[in-house]
Amino acid sequence: MQLDNYRSPWMNEELSAFGDSIRRFVRERMAPHEDEWRAQHQGDRETWLACGEMGMILPDVPSEYGGADGTPAHYAVVLQELAYGGSASIALSINHIVGHYILAGGTEAQKQQWLPKIASGEVICSIAMTEPGTGSDLQGVRTRAVKKGDKYVISGSKTFISNGQLSDMVVVVAKTDLEAKGSKGISLFIVDTKTPGFIRGKCLDKIGMPGQDTSEMFFDECEVPADCLLGGAEGRGFYQLMQQLPYERAEIGIQAVAHMERALALTVEYTKERKAFGKAILDFQNTRFQLADVKATVVASRTFVDLIIQRWVDGTLDTTLASMGKFWLTDRQGEVMDRCLQFFGGFGYMNEYPIARMFADARVARIYGGANEIQRELVGRSL
């Protein structure tokens, strides 16, 4: 999918072999189910478990917690292969993000309890930040967790939560101190979705990624043991979120680039075959010029995201670079999908064509993981 004669600087033989095995798995075990998952608005548990067995969920977590002792580059390979193979319904990245919240901020008991099951796909995770009244401004969350003896009682509503119908566990952002200013009163809780008072709302009808079960969630006096507090200390939630958000943004950037690479490859292939006025669509100068622009954008995006991946592997990825990548790469993704779709004519508007799905799926990348305007704010602070 990538440019001829270009190999990402972080890629090596071992990662390349890992990528080959993931590519086969995605082609044989995931892509054939996409239509079914889109129709039922969720993936299936068997595939989650199979992904766990392939080491796709937490490849970059120590093996003592069920991971594979790899690096973020292993996870980048997984994200790329999912995108290249057209698999958009199984939201492994949520398990990856939650796994890293727990690895970075959890107590030893929390790591032992959850990480192996998150890695194996036995536990499907959600992360519940957004509420009907607040998304970008996370300090405005109204969900509260009140300490009562050795329990916390959680009450509130969440929305747009990925894996919301399937999740076995949800990390909930809640206020433990209503008086504290700004971010100080926010804490994260690990909630087993079998807990009484946890209520799944409806699966939301989206314009893209219909195979993902994005949902509402409610907490109606949901009583959880005090040791569900991530890290065991109140008021650290905002810090725990901020510590991990750059990696979530890097993931979105990696996906954006892989989708652009696939879109370009599909469009070149199609425009070589499709004829109009007695010649291939690619033989029109307009097509070649437009796709030359797209190719330059894709190559620039690839080299940019390779820097992000390398920094992540080296442990030097900072908020500014991750946010810059998130907004710039997903903005490019939107443009590339739009320009590529045009060359498919009416077929580009049909959901059975991958380019139509990729166009619709791409739109959310500029909104979730922190809207692109918020990313620009964060980068602006570094100037």
Ligand SMILES: Cc1cc2nc3c(=O)[nH]c(=O)nc-3n(C[C@H](O)[C@H](O)[C@H](O)COP(=O)(O)OP(=O)(O)OC[C@H]3O[C@@H](n4cnc5c(N)ncnc54)[C@H](O)[C@@H]3O)c2cc1C
């Ligand atoms: C498919 C999907 C999956 C999602 N999955 C999850 C999930 O798993 N967990 C979760 O917690 N959330 C999830 N979200 C929610 C997502 O993270 C939020 O939608 C996003 O953060 C934006 O919040 P909001 O929708 O409340 O928009 P608002 O905060 O209301 O903002 C609306 C718009 O206002 C503008 N804006 C806002 N603030 C500023 C500012 N400071 N400066 C300039 N412009 C600004 C931006 O254009 C922004 O897009 C998901 C959303 C979708 C659509």
